[in-house]
Every structure is written in structure tokens, then in C-alpha cells.
Amino acid sequence: MVQGLAxxxxxxxxxxxxxxxxxxxxxxxxxxxxxxxLGLMGxxxxxxxxxxxxxxxxxxxxxxxxxxxxAGVQAIITVNNxxxxxxxxxxxxxxxKRRYLPGLSSGKDLGCYCLTEPSxxxxxxxxxxxxxxxxxxxxxxxxxxxxxxxxEATICIVYARSAPDPGAKGISAFIxxxxxxxxxxxxxxxxxxxxxxxxxxxxxxxxxxxxxxLLGEPGMGGRIALATLDGGRLGIAAQAxxxxxxxxxxxxxxxxxxxxxxxxxxxxxxIQWALADMATRIDAARLLMYRAAxxxxxxxxxxxxxxxxxxxxxxxxxxxSHKAVQIHGGYGYIQDYAPERxxxxxKITEIYEGTSEIQRVVISRHVLGAR
Amino acid sequence: MPGILIVASALEGSMGRSSVELTGAARxxxxxxxxxxxxxxxxxxRGIGQAVETLQQYGVQTVYRCEHPALTPGQSDAVxxxxxxxxxxxxxxxxxxxxxxxxREVAPRLAYRLRxxxxxxxxxxxxxxxxxxxxxQVYGGRAxxxxxxxxxxxxxxxxxxAFDVPQPQPVRGTVEEISLTxxxxxxxxxxxxxxxxxxxxxxxxxxxxxxxGRGVGGPEGxxxxxxxxxxxxxxxxxxRPPADEGWVPITWQIGQTGKSIRPNLYVAVxxxxxxxxxxxxxGSRTIVAINKDPEAPIFSLAHxxxxxxxxxxxxxLVAKIKAxxxx
Amino acid sequence: MDTIVCLKQVVDPELPQWDxxxxxxxxxxxxxGKPLVISTYDENALELALQLKEKTGGKVTALTLGPQGEVxxxxxxxxxxxxxxxxxxxxPQSPQRLAADKASVLAAAIKRIGRFDLVLxxxxxxxxxxxxxxxxxxxxxGAACVTFISRAESxxxxxxxxxxxxxxFQTVDVRLPAVLSVTSxxxxxxxxxxxxxxxxxxxxxxxxxxxADLGAEDAGGAKGVEVKDVSIxxxxxxxEFLEGxxxxxxxxLVARLRALKIL
Numbered sequence: 005m006v007q008g009l010a011x012x013x014x015x016x017x018x019x020x021x022x023x024x025x026x027x028x029x030x031x032x033x034x035x036x037x038x039x040x041x042l043g044l045m046g047x048x049x050x051x052x053x054x055x056x057x058x059x060x061x062x063x064x065x066x067x068x069x070x071x072x073x074x075a076g077v078q079a080i081i082t083v084n085n086x087x088x089x090x091x092x093x094x095x096x097x098x099x100x101k102r103r104y105l106p107g108l109s110s111g112k113d114l115g116c117y118c119l120t121e122p123s124x125x126x127x128x129x130x131x132x133x134x135x136x137x138x139x140x141x142x143x144x145x146x147x148x149x150x151x152x153x154x155x156e157a158t159i160c161i162v163y164a165r166s167a168p169d170p171g172a173k174g175i176s177a178f179i180x181x182x183x184x185x186x187x188x189x190x191x192x193x194x195x196x197x198x199x200x201x202x203x204x205x206x207x208x209x210x211x212x213x214x215x216x217x218l219l220g221e222p223g224m225g226g227r228i229a230l231a232t233l234d235g236g237r238l239g240i241a242a243q244a245x246x247x248x249x250x251x252x253x254x255x256x257x258x259x260x261x262x263x264x265x266x267x268x269x270x271x272x273x274x275i276q277w278a279l280a281d282m283a284t285r286i287d288a289a290r291l292l293m294y295r296a297a298x299x300x301x302x303x304x305x306x307x308x309x310x311x312x313x314x315x316x317x318x319x320x321x322x323x324x325s326h327k328a329v330q331i332h333g334g335y336g337y338i339q340d341y342a343p344e345r346x347x348x349x350x351k352i353t354e355i356y357e358g359t360s361e362i363q364r365v366v367i368s369r370h371v372l373g374a375r
Numbered sequence: 376m377p378g379i380l381i382v383a384s385a386l387e388g389s390m391g392r393s394s395v396e397l398t399g400a401a402r403x404x405x406x407x408x409x410x411x412x413x414x415x416x417x418x419x420x421r422g423i424g425q426a427v428e429t430l431q432q433y434g435v436q437t438v439y440r441c442e443h444p445a446l447t448p449g450q451s452d453a454v455x456x457x458x459x460x461x462x463x464x465x466x467x468x469x470x471x472x473x474x475x476x477x478x479r480e481v482a483p484r485l486a487y488r489l490r491x492x493x494x495x496x497x498x499x500x501x502x503x504x505x506x507x508x509x510x511x512q513v514y515g516g517r518a519x520x521x522x523x524x525x526x527x528x529x530x531x532x533x534x535x536x537a538f539d540v541p542q543p544q545p546v547r548g549t550v551e552e553i554s555l556t557x558x559x560x561x562x563x564x565x566x567x568x569x570x571x572x573x574x575x576x577x578x579x580x581x582x583x584x585x586x587x588g589r590g591v592g593g594p595e596g597x598x599x600x601x602x603x604x605x606x607x608x609x610x611x612x613x614x615r616p617p618a619d620e621g622w623v624p625i626t627w628q629i630g631q632t633g634k635s636i637r638p639n640l641y642v643a644v645x646x647x648x649x650x651x652x653x654x655x656x657x658g659s660r661t662i663v664a665i666n667k668d669p670e671a672p673i674f675s676l677a678h679x680x681x682x683x684x685x686x687x688x689x690x691x692l693v694a695k696i697k698a699x700x701x702x
Numbered sequence: 703m704d705t706i707v708c709l710k711q712v713v714d715p716e717l718p719q720w721d722x723x724x725x726x727x728x729x730x731x732x733x734x735g736k737p738l739v740i741s742t743y744d745e746n747a748l749e750l751a752l753q754l755k756e757k758t759g760g761k762v763t764a765l766t767l768g769p770q771g772e773v774x775x776x777x778x779x780x781x782x783x784x785x786x787x788x789x790x791x792x793x794p795q796s797p798q799r800l801a802a803d804k805a806s807v808l809a810a811a812i813k814r815i816g817r818f819d820l821v822l823x824x825x826x827x828x829x830x831x832x833x834x835x836x837x838x839x840x841x842x843x844g845a846a847c848v849t850f851i852s853r854a855e856s857x858x859x860x861x862x863x864x865x866x867x868x869x870x871f872q873t874v875d876v877r878l879p880a881v882l883s884v885t886s887x888x889x890x891x892x893x894x895x896x897x898x899x900x901x902x903x904x905x906x907x908x909x910x911x912x913x914a915d916l917g918a919e920d921a922g923g924a925k926g927v928e929v930k931d932v933s934i935x936x937x938x939x940x941x942e943f944l945e946g947x948x949x950x951x952x953x954x955l956v957a958r959l960r961a962l963k964i965l
Contacts, residue, residue, distance in 0.1 A: 520932045
């Protein structure tokens with residue numbers, strides 16, 4: 005029934021605006037508020053903190069429905085859920101949970117995740133943003149880049165180096181409110197796809213965060229980041245499956261109607277085979293995603309499985325949306341039809357929250373046993 | 376007199392077209408079944424005498440005339456009370472009622488009281504042996520069901536505009552007065568007021584109708600459609616989404632829910648062609664579809680298709696029509 | 703105001719035409735494997751019931767008749783939207799039955815539920831469109847009846863409703879108890895349940911009854927009416943697309959309409 009709600013919300017509220025949001029790049033503030041009102045912004049947040057208390061499997065099922073309508077809208081929702089609420093639920097103190105989770109779940113606040121820096125992308129643990137304790141506050145300095153929701157977010161999870169140790173060891177995580185002194189939005193990026201979600205630079209210029217806004221223990225930041233990304237990858241796998249499904253559904257509908265050479269193009273084997281392969285890859289991706297989400301629900305390790313799901317789903321989305329454009333022919337290339345949007349949106353799923361190359365590194369480490 | 380009883384309504388003070396349509400519907404059955412045709416004429420006001428003559432013009436042999444001040448528009452309980460009296464007297468085999476506001480409520484209730492069979496919203500009627508074969512739309516107009524009605528008595532409600540007004544077939548008939556004694560205050564429902572919404576539209580009788588759908592985008596878009604309708608001398612209607620969204624009055628809605636129309640020309644603008652809407656327009660003689668999506672299902676119903684943005688096409692069309700009329 | 707809302711599960715009427723088929727054996731739409739939804743106007747009726755409850759208090763009971771395995775979702779959705787209780791009458795044959803046949807069972811169930819001020823149904827089902835259920839129930843329950851209403855408000859123990867008519871609207875005063883059928887209106891667009899309400903719905907009571915429990919004998923089919931045939935009409939028109947710029951398209955259309963003597 006959660007799927008029913010997610011599907012109704014997606015078809016009733018998101019889908020009619022998906023093309024417009026893509027063309028204008030407008031941030032759909034009212035839509036996000038409606039999602040929050042229904043309990044979709046803090047889906048896995050426990051009920052006592054204002055969330056919906058949903059399990060990880062229902063979560064990915066719902067995320068797929070949002071992404072089927074608009075990958076941009078889903079990006080906004082999944083970042084708030086997976087990358088901001090999740091680490092606070094998992095690592096936050098009782099007072100941090102009570103202070104931040106109700107607002108993030110209710111739509112009063114929106115979260116963003118500040119890990120990547122201009123010179124540390126895939127090699128995230130080489131980050132250079134610094135944190136030093138000054139009396140009762142942490143002072144943060146540095147620049148974060150490619151921050152989804154960066155413009156509209158009011159709550160930021162910021163990773164910074166609080167000790168001189170190199171690599172993951174010296175990194176700590178902080179909950180930084182946008183209203184704290186010394187934090188501001190820098191350059192706002194223009195993107196290929198997921199246009200209605202903002203992607204921005206976040207500049208920390210002697211930003212002061214109260215001492216108690218440290219998330220977890222000092223030096224735990226690397227662990228928090230990686231644990232959070234496991235969950236985040238499920239959100240991106242769901243995004244990719246949603247985009248791929250949209251590509252398939254539109255292509256099948258088009259193939260049934262479009263007539264060339266006296267028959268529908270669906271009667272041509274070339275089209276039939278493409279649709280069959282799309283459907284098969286999408287189901288495989290979805291099953292990988294369900295397995296990882298199920299392991300998470302059981303409280304078992306799922307890092308490798310999340311990476312596999314994200315890797316396979318994102319490549320399936322890219323491939324399926326490419327096929328969808330081709331099946332639509334000229335109509336696939338113009339903005340009156342959705343496949344060109346799927347094609348542009350799909351690409352990001354192979355890049356963010358760990359590129360396909362990084363996913364292969366993660367998976368191969370498990371295969372080789374080199375942990 | 377056992378036979379076919381039609382329910383003729385003069386609730387508004389005179390009898391409307393749908394009651395005459397019922398005489399046409401009844402004729403499909405009266406001949407083959409060798410049944411006489413009678414009418415329950417319910418209503419009030421000075422138009423009633425004229426109504427009796429009209430019914431006789433169209434072949435009604437016996438008119439059961441029931442006049443009462445409570446027999447006013449929408450007053451289903453009063454109509455039902457009147458019909459109780461008429462059917463007791465007439466003992467009809469078949470009762471035909473127009474499926475209008477009152478008929479929709481009265482037909483099943485009368486069937487329940489008579490322990491009669493019921494077929495509602497019927498579009499065509501025929502006879503097979505002793506059985507009445509009634510055809511009606513089902514599944515939002517996607518399919519047509521044929522019902523075989525063998526039981527007697529049976530109540531059949533007929534969709535307004537499904538039957539044409541027939542050729543007159545005058546008979547010398549008799550009139551029986553039915554006296555109804557009810558206290559309007561005691562009725563469980565009471566119409567307090569009626570509001571007409573944009574009555575000037577006259578969708579029912581318009582020979583040209585311009586219909587707008589979700590693709591029209593909002594109330595502003597319908598302004599363009601009104602200009603086109605004005606140029607064509609027709610009325611404006613809509614599919615379900617604009618009515619649901621409140622862009623247009625609900626009375627504009629054409630389709631399975633809403634009105635069924637059969638104009639000479641129907642112009643569908645920004646209408647995808649959902650079965651629910653198609654059900655109400657498929658009887659139109661000529662259909663033109665304007666839609667930006669060349670794959671829209673409406674094109675499979677249309678005679679002429681224009682693929683394009685209605686914001687450009689409609690003004691161009693208005694200009695050309697005006698020019699053509701001026702010429 | 704205690705309200706009972708009758709809900710019917712139908713195959714999603716928004717399914718595309720290519721997915722629509724008639725089963726020659728049952729003479730009904732093929733249901734197997736198709737998504738089922740609460741019939742459009744029934745959901746509006748539920749929304750109206752919930753709004754009346756929010757204004758005047760009372761209880762909303764969702765009542766549905768259908769093959770038990772298929773109707774569970776409808777009932778859970780109704781509970782998630784805010785219905786207090788639900789009753790399911792298991793009837794595997796219900797998709798083949800006509801309104802007259804089902805009305806007696808629903809009426810028996812309503813009597814067994816007990817006290818009610820109002821019974822609401824959709825103004826028509828998305829599949830068979832008989833538009834007869836509310837009047838039948840009104841007769842069986844000895845209640846007042848108004849169909850095709852879009853609004854209702856409580857007024858000194860009675861109800862004032864807005865009925866859609868040919869010309870527009872009529873305001874009708876109705877005594878209670880009453881059976882009303884509901885059409886659509888912006889104000890009664892069905893709400894989406896919140897996630898936590900979906901969770902809570904799992905804990906609300908659902909009664910499961912059978913036709914036999916309600917003393918309905920399994921006659922099958924409505925008296926004296928048999929569905930002989932259900933067919934999908936073939937569309938025979940072939941569209942002529944008018945090409946060119948808007949002005950050229952308009953010119954071409956005007957020429958054709960003149961040829962047809964419409965202009």
C-alpha cells in the first residue's frame with residue numbers, strides 16, 4: 005500500500021509537472037512540502053521523531069515510483085531521506101535527533117550532504133575542509149562542491165578534518181545549520197539533467213557550529229560517510245530503476261501506437277528485442293536493489309550488495325534510456341517527449357554517490373577479500 | 376391497461392423533448408410485442424393540456440394524467456408517489472423512463488417496489504421473441520452490453536438523446552385522471568433552490584460543439600475555445616479533467632459522466648480521447664481533433680486531425696471561419 | 703453522523719485500450735493480473751464521508767463486496783484514509799452480478815452493522831455504470847434518496863446536499879437516514895493517506911462476512927435480466943491529418959467543413 009501511495013503521489017502530483025520542472029529547473033517547493041505532509045521526507049525516521057517509521061524495502065519501492073515520474077524530484081527527496089536523516093538516526097545523539105529529525109521530516113527543513121570537494125571526489129577521504137575546536141564551537145573552513153539541495157537546504161551534514169591524521173581517521177561529521185555564521189552558498193551549477201534539484205558549492209568561511217553539533221565521535225566521520233553512502237546508493241539504485249522503467253513504459257506505449265511501413269513498430273523484431281532486453285535488465289536491477297534493501301532491513305551487512313545494485317541499475321538506466329530515444333526516433337530527440345529527459349537524467353546515476361568505477365572497486369574488494 | 380407505460384414529465388410546467396423521445400423508444404417495442412402504449416404524465420402548470428395533445432400526436436393511446444403542485448423539477452419522491460398510483464391502475468408490462476435527474480432516482484426505486492427487472496441507461500431497444508433486447512454502454516464506453524430482459528414487469532431507463540424524436544403518429548386516445556394526495560412537507564427530500572450554470576451554452580441541442588480537455592491548460596485556454604464556438608455558432612463543452620479541476624462548470628462535462636451529445640460537428644481540442652469522454656461524443660456526425668500529440672487516441676475517432684498547438688491553430692481557425700462566413 | 707460507505711473494486715479504468723479485453727466466458731472485463739482500484743466515484747464518496755465526520759463527528763464504516771482476496775487493498779486504503787471500521791463481504795461471483803442482486807446483500811449487511819445516519823455510494827461504478835445502487839439501497843432500508851450529489855452539509859439534524867442536474871445544480875434538503883450517491887467535485891478529491899496512517903490502518907478492525915452469513919441465497923444473476931453479449935465496438939473511421947502551418951491547417955479544415963455544408 006506504501007507503493008500505492010507513492011504511485012498516486014507520483015502520478016497525481018509529480019508527473020504532470022515533471023517536464024515543466026525539467027525545462028525550467030524550478031525547485032518544486034510546494035511539491036516537497038506535500039511530500040513531507042504525507043510522511044515522505046522522513047520515511048525511515050522513527051515515528052517518535054516525527055518520521056514515518058518505514059522499513060528500507062518499502063523505502064526503495066517508494067523511491068522508484070518518484071523517480072519514474074521525475075528523477076529530479078526524487079533526487080531532492082532521496083538526499084533528504086538517505087543522506088541527511090539516515091546518519092542522524094544512526095549516529096546522532098538523542099538531543100540531535102529531537103532537534104533535527106522532526107523538522108527534516110515535516111518539510112520545515114531540507115537537508116544536504118557536504119562531502120565532495122573540488123579536489124576530492126572519488127577519493128573522498130582526502131578531503132581538506134578543516135575543523136578546529138575553539139571554546140564551545142567548532143570552526144569549519146573549506147569549500148564543498150556538487151552539493152545536491154545546496155541552495156534550498158537549511159541543514160547540512162558537513163565532513164571535515166578535525167585531526168591531522170591523514171585519510172579517514174582524522175575526519176569528523178557535523179550538523180551545520182545554514183543560519184550559522186560563516187556558511188554560504190557559492191556557485192550554483194548548470195547541469196545536464198535532474199534539473200529541478202539544485203547542485204551548489206557550499207563555502208565554509210570560519211563557520212562556527214556549536215560543540216554539541218558534532219555527529220558521533222571525533223574521527224568517526226569516515227565511518228559515518230561510508231555507512232551513509234551504502235544507504236544512499238540504494239536511493240540512487242531506486243532512481244535508476246525508476247528512470248529505466250519510465251523509458252520502458254514510454255517505449256512500449258509508443259511501439260504499440262506508432263505505425264511505419266503499414267504496421268506498428270512494435271511488430272518489428274528489432275523493437276521487440278530491445279523492449280525485452282530493457283524489461284529484463286530492469287527486473288534484474290530491481291531484484292538486486294530489493295536484496296540489498298532486505299539485508300539492510302535484517303540488520304546485516306549490505307555494502308557490496310548496495311554497490312552491485314547501484315552499479316547495475318545505473319548502467320541499466322543509461323542503456324534503457326538510450327534505447328528509448330532510439331525507439332522514439334525523431335520524437336526521442338525533442339522535448340515534447342520524455343525520453344530525452346530520461347537519457348539526460350540517467351547519466352548522473354552512473355556518477356554520483358560513487359561512480360561506476362568506484363562501485364567496481366568496492367565490489368572487487370569484497371570479491372578479493374581485501375578489506 | 377397492460378402494455379408499455381412511458382413516464383412523461385411536465386415537472387417544469389411543460390413537457391420536454393426527452394418525453395417525446397420515449398415515445399420513439401417505445402415504438403421499437405410496441406409493434407413487435409403487440410402492446411399498446413400509454414403514458415404517465417406527471418407535472419403541474421398550464422402546459423399539461425398541451426402535453427396530452429403532444430403525446431397523442433406521437434401515438435400514446437392512454438394518458439394517465441397526474442397533476443399536483445408538488446410535482447416540480449427534481450422532486451423525485453413526489454414523482455415516485457404518482458407513479459405508484461399509475462402503475463397500480465395501468466399494470467404495465469414495461470415502464471420506460473428517461474434517465475434524467477429524476478429518472479435516475481425513480482427507475483430503480485420503482486423497479487424495487489414492483490419487484491420488476493431493471494435495465495438502466497439504455498441506448499437502443501429491440502425485440503427478440505418475447506424478450507426485450509436492451510443495449511447500453513459499459514466500461515466507460517469501451518464496450519457495449521446487450522441485456523436480454525425476459526421478466527415482466529420490467530423498468531427500463533433510457534439515456535436522454537439516445538433516441539430521435541420520431542415521426543408523429545396521431546391517435547385518438549383517452550385520458551384518465553389520477554388524483555395524488557400528498558403533503559409536500561412530509562416528503563423526505565425537498566428541492567430548496569435550483570441554479571442554472573451558464574444556461575446559454577445549450578450543449579444538448581447545439582449542432583456544433585467545441586470540447587476542451589486537459590491540454591487546454593486552464594480557464595484562459597477555454598476563452599479561445601469560446602471564440603471558436605462563437606464563430607461556428609456552437610457551444611463549448613469539456614472532458615472530465617477541466618470540470619474536475621474547476622476550469623469550467625460541471626454542466627459542461629461531456630462523456631459517460633456528464634452529457635451525451637450528437638452534434639453535426641464536434642471539435643475536440645486538447646482532449647486525449649479517454650474512453651469515458653469518447654462514450655459521450657461518438658454519435659457526432661463529424662469529429663475534428665486538435666492535439667499536439669500525434670499519437671493521442673482521439674485521432675482514431677476523428678475524421679479530421681490537426682497536430683499542433685491549439686493556441687496557434689484555434690485563432691487561425693477563427694480567422695478563416697470568419698473570412699469564409701464573410702465571403 | 704455515522705456513515706457507511708459502499709466501495710467497489712474495479713479493474714483500473716485508466717488502463718490503456720490495448721489492455722482492455724472481455725472474457726467470453728464471464729462476459730466481463732478480464733480481471734486476472736490487472737491492477738484493481740476503488741471505483742472512482744466511490745473514493746469521492748469516502749472522501750465526503752470523512753469530511754462530514756471531521757465536521758460533525760461520528761463514525762465512518764467502509765463496506766465492500768467482492769472476492770475476498772481482491773478487495774483487501776481497497777479496505778486497507780479506506781482505513782488508511784480515515785475510515786474507522788471496515789466490513790468485507792466475500793463473494794467470488796460479485797464481478798458477474800448486477801446491482802439488483804448485490805443490493806439485497808449490501809442492505810442486509812448495513813442492517814447488521816446497525817445504526818447509521820447516512821449511506822454513501824459512488825454515483826456509478828467505473829465498470830457496469832448501472833447508477834442504481836443508491837436508489838435500491840434506499841428502498842431496501844426505507845431511507846431517503848438523492849443521487850449525483852457533489853456536496854453535503856449537516857443542518858439541524860438533516861442534510862443539505864447539492865445535486866447535479868441537467869441545468870446546473872439543485873440544493874436539496876434531505877431527511878436522515880438517507881442514501882446518497884456521490885459524483886465529483888474539487889472539494890472531494892480523495893485525499894492521499896499519510897505513511898503513518900497506512901501503518902495505523904493495519905491495526906484497525908476488519909469484519910469478514912459471507913453472503914451466507916447475511917442470509918442471501920446464491921441465486922446468481924438479476925431476476926429476468928441476462929447479459930447476452932458484451933462486445934468492443936470497432937472504430938471504422940480513418941482520420942485525415944491536415945498538414946502545414948496553423949493557417950494552412952485552418953484553411954484546409956474550413957474547406958472540408960464547407961464541402962460537408964457544416965459551414
